[in-house]
Amino acid sequence: MLAQSEDLSGAEKVFAFFRNALLDGTLKTGERLLGERELALKLGVSRPLLREALRSLSMLGFLDIQHGRGAFVRHAEISVLSDFFTFSLAQQPDILDDVMQARIAIECQAIRLACDRASETDLKGIGSKLTRLMDTLHDPAEGGAADFAFHQAIVDASHSEALNTLYRAIGDLLRRSHIQRREVTISEPGVIDYLVDAHREVFLSIVDRNPDAADRKLREHFAIGDAFRRRSLISAFSRRPAT
Structure with missing residues (x-):
């Protein structure tokens, strides 16, 4: 042994x-x-x-x-690394918050690269993911999955094998996080309009090939999204009866 x-x-x-x-x-x-x-x-x-x-x-x-x-x-499949990350990280307390920080680091560099490297096919792919996201706004499960797919398409458009490998390795955790966050924030006033506007602005900044604007819009998206999540959690706990 x-x-x-x-x-x-x-x-x-x-x-x-x-x-x-x-x-x-x-x-x-x-x-x-x-x-x-x-x-x-x-x-x-x-x-x-x-x-x-x-x-x-x-x-x-x-x-x-x-x-x-x-x-x-053999050429190792990314699913192996993804399984390793999932099994290892899932055992850590409050791991999704930590994974989100890794996600921000990966995506902000990826979107800068995407502004330079994205092909017309990449842009159409991101656009189609945006359309799917807008079609599923009121469904936490489908909408969360569509949200993840939109961000994955941005990382794909970076054409960075290293960033793609790292992102896909935490993909299962990120997809779960997207869905959970949608479930928490879906009833928050203004969240639907925010989801449409924020993702559209991120997409248009890539189309404009403006890496600084794209980086800024993406970071704003993360910050405002987190504020919505905190507000909805505060609201939910405020409505709970005292025991």
Whole structure:
């Protein structure tokens, strides 16, 4: 078992070898690892431990182990990273507030890049997401999902693989946050008009290719949205009867 201390040290050797080989370009997607015996000798670990470590990497989607042929490097799916973030972060108290701060950092840089890099197809895609958002304003579940899709389309339009990877990794948590916030704020006076105006202004700033304005509009959107959420929470608790 990898849980034993000496085995854990050996497993770390395997993981470090694999990670470093990917980083320095020694291994690339589709390439075959050294044979089990040769790799075990190279890393100074037992073959059973190596086999277990490679199986773990395979379960994570990093390797494709083919019986009789060996282990091949796979291009990992983003869902693996998303699952890791979800399982890890979901156990932390008040994690959605922290995730929102990460979201702001990612989106504000993404929208600046989108102003420079977005293609006509990207702009049409963001526009269609805005239309969907406006069609679902009164439905917290559908509207929250549409809101998330609008912001995801902005990150997509940045054409930054790193920002997209990070954003999609927290995507499940963000989608849940959008829906929860809609459920809380949907009855707040003025929120419907705000949702339309704020998202339209963000979209138009990208169309205008104005990164400073886009960054500013997006930050205003986050700040005002958070104010709506706080107001609705205060209102909800103020209506509760004393016990």
